[in-house]
Amino acid sequence: MAGGDDQTELFDDKSFGGKPFEVIDPGVQRVPFVFNSPHSGRIYPQSFLRQSRLDGHAIRRSEDHYVDEIFDFVSDFGAPLLLAHFPRAYLDVNREPYELDPRMFDGPLPPHANTGSVRVAGGLGTVPRLVAENMEIYRHRLPVDDALARIEGIYKPYHACLRRLIAHTHVAFGMAILIDCHSMPANIRVTGSTQRPDFIIGDRYGTSAAAELSRVAVELLEAMGYTVSRNKPYAGGFITEHYGRPARGLHALQIEINRGLYIDEGTLLKKPAFAHLAADMRAFVTALAAHVDDAAAYMPLAAE
Template identity: 70%
Template sequence: MISQAVAPFEIRRPMQQTEPFVFNSPHSGRVYPDAFLDISRLDRNAIRRSEDYYVDELFASAVQLGAPMLAAQFPRAWLDVNREPYELDPRMFDGPLPSFANVGSMRVAGGLGTIPRLVAENMDIYRGRLSVAEGLSRIDHVYRPYHANLRKMIAQTHVQFGKAILIDCHSMPANVRLAGGSARPDIIIGDRYGASAAHDLSFAAVSVLSELGYYVVRNKPYAGGFITEHYGRPGRGLHALQIEINRGLYVDEVTLEKTAGFELLKADLWEFSARMMAHVRDDLVGQRLAAE
């Protein structure tokens, strides 16, 4: 397990949930147990290269505004909950994997399965092979409870408000460019090309962030991962948007320290969250009036 002293994830709740939103930060965990570091070939700095630095802090205002947040404490390099539960690379383990494991996905091939083989920049994480029991234990004791809680938070929100909007919060390297050019987006909104959220929600997210001065694009190169795809069912009133933030806006990617841009970005994301909530609130009022 990750640690006896630290819970693997936190549910941060407002005094009262007043908005049909759930925020999720699955990759910002920064508790690296000594036992994990002991079996890694990477030092404490290098192993953080896949981390979504401080993203849970950037979106902390969501809780103050009336929406709950689920935030990982465990690091993405140890377990990636933005994958299917059993996307596992057989080359990483000392014995045969269960027959139901998905060993042939593109993410597994790239070293970025449920239990990653690599961190960013293609650096191997482990000195040797993991036991199959260790890998399955991480899934049983952390992955499954994480998703059980996320599923419950979304379901409770849907029951209370008649709809639920999941904002899946991530960051991306500062050097990410759009295909065929040199443009570097500040923020990417992913909705699985319209499959995980209603168009008006995606359009509102892009519009609000653009009005705040950011260069925003949709779906390319990040359209959303397993979480966005799995929980977004717009036809049932369940919407999921992934938001990727350029790390160059707020962190030094060498020292991993926050820069002067952190507080400005945090304030802008407060404004983004508040305006998205107002947009959905107005829409719900309009629906009620139309039904009367």
């Protein structure tokens, strides 16, 4: 399953090869998990790069570098992995569909656009104005139709695909657990402390997933020797908030991995420790699934 060729007709650039995103399908799904990597895309259309004032290295600062590769084992495990090929700097699907900054565009935005969100004010809307460290992406204003084409041609099909995966899982298993996979800069600190966590587990302060699931996720990572924070400073974005409905058996967790564990943030090259981290993530997912599989302990969460 993937973004189809018909979706690329809205674009003047074919560099996504008809697949702005894809699902790594396990064939037979054996666990009630869906994994999502919305920010690890690293195909940059030439038309987009011509619009940008940033060089090919700087514009990559917003990527969740290689997160799709860290979790590429999950199809062997029996879970689907949805991953983006388009970069976050081009389109951010972890936002509402129309969080748009009117200062970025020539022409009026549609009346339903959310132009006043905190994320828009920070330059991090659906079509971002900035990459990390407040670097402006674009040389000039964009045509409004450019932004709307990205939303219609990629954002909406991406979320339609994610909804299908979650719905199929929920029907098949009576519950669905979305793991939204991200990375964070190595210098991120927990507010009010000097702690630089290795991982952050986000559940929108208990509203997007059962407390037991979040607790177990934190404890499993801590048992591996990692420093883990819960919801601080990242509690989860639009995806976690939108799809997590624990009272209906729909649980959504965001996992943030400290990039310093596995890449050199200057060169963006993988460290030798990348393989160790990937192995730890396999062990983590296996243990978390074993907990979920203990129906007597876990199934009551669907009724919370």
